[in-house]
Amino acid sequence: MTTTVLTAPASESGTATHRTRTAPTRIPLTRLIGVELRKMFDTRSGFWLMASIVITSVLATAAIIVFAPDDQLTFDNFAAAIGAPMTVILPMIGILAVTSEWSQRSGLTTFTLVPHRGRVLGAKFLAAIGVGVVSMFIALVVGVLGTLVGSAIAGVDPVWNVSAAHFALIVLGSVLGMLFGFMLGLVIRNSAGAIVTYFVYTLVLPPLLGLLAANQKWFADLQPWVDFNYAQTSLFNGTMTSEQWQQLGTAGALWFVLPMAVGLLIVRRAEVK
Amino acid sequence: MSPRCVQVGVAATLLGMITVESLTKTYGRGLTAVDDVSFTASTGRVTGFLGPNGAGKSTTMRIIVGLTPATSGTATVDGRRFTDLPNPGTEVGVLLDASAQHAGRTGREILTLAQRTMGLPRGRVQEMLDLVSLTSTEADRRVKDYSLGMRQRLGIGTALLGDPHVLILDEPANGLDPAGIRWMRDLLRGFADQGGTVLLSSHLLHEIEVIADDLVVIGHGRIVAQGTKADLLATAGTVVRSRDAAALTRAMEQSGLVFTAHADGSVHTDASPDQVGEIALTARVVLTELRAADGAGLEEMFLELTADTQREGAAA
Numbered sequence: 001m002t003t004t005v006l007t008a009p010a011s012e013s014g015t016a017t018h019r020t021r022t023a024p025t026r027i028p029l030t031r032l033i034g035v036e037l038r039k040m041f042d043t044r045s046g047f048w049l050m051a052s053i054v055i056t057s058v059l060a061t062a063a064i065i066v067f068a069p070d071d072q073l074t075f076d077n078f079a080a081a082i083g084a085p086m087t088v089i090l091p092m093i094g095i096l097a098v099t100s101e102w103s104q105r106s107g108l109t110t111f112t113l114v115p116h117r118g119r120v121l122g123a124k125f126l127a128a129i130g131v132g133v134v135s136m137f138i139a140l141v142v143g144v145l146g147t148l149v150g151s152a153i154a155g156v157d158p159v160w161n162v163s164a165a166h167f168a169l170i171v172l173g174s175v176l177g178m179l180f181g182f183m184l185g186l187v188i189r190n191s192a193g194a195i196v197t198y199f200v201y202t203l204v205l206p207p208l209l210g211l212l213a214a215n216q217k218w219f220a221d222l223q224p225w226v227d228f229n230y231a232q233t234s235l236f237n238g239t240m241t242s243e244q245w246q247q248l249g250t251a252g253a254l255w256f257v258l259p260m261a262v263g264l265l266i267v268r269r270a271e272v273k
Numbered sequence: 274m275s276p277r278c279v280q281v282g283v284a285a286t287l288l289g290m291i292t293v294e295s296l297t298k299t300y301g302r303g304l305t306a307v308d309d310v311s312f313t314a315s316t317g318r319v320t321g322f323l324g325p326n327g328a329g330k331s332t333t334m335r336i337i338v339g340l341t342p343a344t345s346g347t348a349t350v351d352g353r354r355f356t357d358l359p360n361p362g363t364e365v366g367v368l369l370d371a372s373a374q375h376a377g378r379t380g381r382e383i384l385t386l387a388q389r390t391m392g393l394p395r396g397r398v399q400e401m402l403d404l405v406s407l408t409s410t411e412a413d414r415r416v417k418d419y420s421l422g423m424r425q426r427l428g429i430g431t432a433l434l435g436d437p438h439v440l441i442l443d444e445p446a447n448g449l450d451p452a453g454i455r456w457m458r459d460l461l462r463g464f465a466d467q468g469g470t471v472l473l474s475s476h477l478l479h480e481i482e483v484i485a486d487d488l489v490v491i492g493h494g495r496i497v498a499q500g501t502k503a504d505l506l507a508t509a510g511t512v513v514r515s516r517d518a519a520a521l522t523r524a525m526e527q528s529g530l531v532f533t534a535h536a537d538g539s540v541h542t543d544a545s546p547d548q549v550g551e552i553a554l555t556a557r558v559v560l561t562e563l564r565a566a567d568g569a570g571l572e573e574m575f576l577e578l579t580a581d582t583q584r585e586g587a588a589a
Contacts, residue, residue, distance in 0.1 A: 023359075024358070024359045024360035024363045024364060025359055025360065026359040026360065027359070027360050027390065027391070027392065031389065031390065031392060032390070034389065035386055035389050035390050038385075038386065038389070039375075039386065042378055042382050042386075043375060043377035043378055044377050044415075045377060046377075100375060104374070104375040104376060104377075105370070105372070105373035105374070106373065106374055106375045106378075107373075108340065108369055108370055108373040109373065109374065109383075109387065109431065110390075111339075111340060112338050112339075112340065112361065112362075112367045112369070113361060113362045113387060113390045113391065114361075114390065115338070115339040115340075115355055115356040115358070115361055116356065269342060271335070271340065271341045271342075272340045272341075
């Protein structure tokens with residue numbers, strides 16, 4: 001057993017011999033991004049969420065090859081089939097990247113090791129964008145393979161009817177959807193609550209707003225400017241007029257930038273329990 | 274304590290000292306969780322932060338590490354606010370709640386995330402697993418399958434990972450078996466003897482009595498006593514007993530002593546046994562017992578100090 005009575009000489013020598021330290025340097029953002037990326041993969045749920053990107057891409061591609069008529073084996077159909085599950089999975093990744101720190105309470109360690117929540121959330125934000133973009137390129141590769149294989153099986157020439165610009169817009173649309181999930185995670189900070197809110201926003205709200213627009217002339221004119229879902233959908237169509245960009249901007253400010261700013265303010269002050 | 278200790282205290286004021294000054298935390302509806310709390314935890318010493326559940330220990334610790342904003346007052350480590358430390362994990366090891374981990378991660382993964390965040394060599398993870406006696410099989414299990422004791426070990430491993438010189442631990446003995454408690458006690462003792470600073474909270478009186486050099490006792494958000502363990506125990510007073518309790522208390526009352534008469538016939542006072550003995554002699558009261566009140570040690574003091582502020586039944 002070690003001594004239980006602390007003697008003065010022990011403390012003196014202890015103080016004197018205590019390891020000399022090099023001054024610690026500030027944790028670089030790149031390191032934080034690396035850690036946050038790792039956190040997205042290192043749990044079973046996180047891993048399968050990531051894996052489901054690849055799995056659903058392949059399944060969607062296989063379904064097109066099996067079920068679509070030969071003249072429909074075009075790249076844009078593959079892209080659309082792969083894109084559909086992606087618009088659900090990516091926002092979930094965005095949501096969980098933020099909410100797990102609260103729902104799983106790991107934030108207690110995270111925000112103690114890095115006592116600057118803005119930096120941690122910034123790292124998460126950038127990591128999420130990275131995952132979103134890479135996922136879209138995985139989808140691109142699967143789509144290309146699907147088009148090649150599908151047209152080869154059907155004995156038709158592959159149809160490449162998605163331009164690079166169109167693809168860029170699809171990537172932007174998907175990443176925006178993901179960041180919308182990120183924002184919801186930030187504002188709600190509870191996995192279940194944020195996921196439910198996301199589905200209300202994407203599945204329940206659009207028909208209601210559509211109904212309103214169909215019956216109220218004033219809202220029909222206003223909707224493109226204030227409905228982020230509506231404005232975002234234009235991105236997937238592949239062409240954007242300057243007016244549509246402006247609409248994306250105003251609706252995005254309302255539904256994305258503003259709540260994100262409020263969420264950041266709350267999170268920076270909120271207690272981490 | 275000896276004057277030599279004072280010298281040590283002065284020499285080591287800067288590195289590793291935790292200083293809390295006039296810390297107050299109020300919530301809405303007039304709830305005050307921490308009320309004007311001031312204390313220091315010194316280098317080379319284990320400071321025990323003692324109080325019943327809900328007394329404000331955890332809130333104070335959370336404020337020190339910047340998880341909870343203070344309403345007023347300051348808390349510093351090495352003279353700097355925790356949030357100003359460039360890489361806090363390498364200077365201050367923190368364990369606030371061992372269960373606050375992603376249940377789906379393995380123990381090894383949790384250490385690896387902390388190791389990467391702090392920018393430490395990879396080998397540190399295995400070193401810590403060895404130090405806290407988590408086997409490879411255990412380290413590769415998910416934390417949701419861990420017992421509380423294993424979580425505490427993992428949490429202590431995370432706190433020590435960055436080779437800090439300050440440790441802040443909230444109820445680290447919870448869930449540890451007796452061997453685990455002994456292990457942690459030796460570990461913290463060794464850490465302090467090497468010049469480290471330890472602040473640990475507990476409501477387990479006996480545990481803290483064994484390990485702490487200094488004590489800060491808190492009840493209902495307020496500090497009710499603080500000082501070296503030796504000093505606090507010395508002020509525990511006198512226990513006296515007589516066949517004629519009424520005559521004894523009358524005599525003590527006349528001499529102006531403050532005392533508490535207990536139902537079992539014993540009388541407890543802050544006065545020294547000398548004083549009480551003389552009073553009894555003068556009053557010609559026969560004493561059946563006269564001793565310094567050190568029998569129950571800290572527990573007596575703790576219960577006494579927090580009796581009026583603690584929540585009913587919370588001092589378990």
